[in-house]
Amino acid sequence: MSSIADNLGSVTRRIQKATLQAGREPGSVNLLAVSKTRPARDLREAVTAGQLAFGENYVQEALEKMSELSDLTQIDWHFIGPIQSNKTRQIASAFSWVHSVDRLKVARRLSEQREAGLPPLNICLQVNINNEESKSGCQPDDLPELIRETSQLPGLALRGLMAIPDPGQSESELRESFRKVANLLKELRRDFPEAGPLDTLSMGMSGDLEMAIAEGATWVRIGTAVFGERPQKS
Ligand SMILES: *Cc1c(COP(=O)(O)O)cnc(C)c1O
Secondary structure, X not given: OOXXXXXXXXXXXXXXXXXXXXXXXXXXXXXXXXXXXXXXXXXXXXXXXXXXXXXXXXXXXXXXXXXXXXXXXXXXXXEOOOOOHHHHHXXXXXXXXXXXXXXXXXXXXXXXXXXXXXXXXXXXXXXXXXXXOOOOOEOHHHHHHHHHHHOXXXXXXXEEEEOOOOOOOOHHHHHHHHHHHHHHHHHHHHHOOOOOOOOEEEOOXXXXXXXXXXXXXXXXXXXXXXXXXXXXXX
């Protein structure tokens, strides 16, 4: 069995190779280790190997790990799961990034509940790029209004877009989906130059990170390729 450190090494090499092949700046793609369902000791092992950014999907589970790992103050916690509005207070105080903001109500609550002593919460707006009924994410058409409103919120730094394309697509459709997200970000940067840095595209997972990087991803969210297969939820 390969260790988490070995896995991090091979994922990092995949990222470096894809970045080079895309003709992009070395270091312009960040690795978010998606640690949902993983015990705290796995994260500790990853930190020892140099990984500091972790993505969590479930608030309660994340808070438990944060308390077990409270000695590791350098960890950067990203929330990437669907957001219930009664969980925004905990998210706003415990995380430094939220990739999955998809409605104004949640953005407003996160901003209000972000403590004054902390830097603004970095957020990405999640876009439902393949119009899947079951998926979270706003519709592309909702983005201009959402950007206009969220960019006014003092507790937030609007960083860009996040998407989870439909994994059932063909390779060319998947690539087209990543490209669409990248184009949406370009349009938003053009139309809302004051909205925030808008420098972030959170897209690409274990199976498709190369393609996402070719289309401009700046954060790839990798679970399985770092920690191994997740146990099936019963
Ligand atoms: C689980 C998850 C990932 C990681 O998926 P892998 O295929 O295991 O790399 C990435 N993004 C989100 C939003 C997830 O929920």
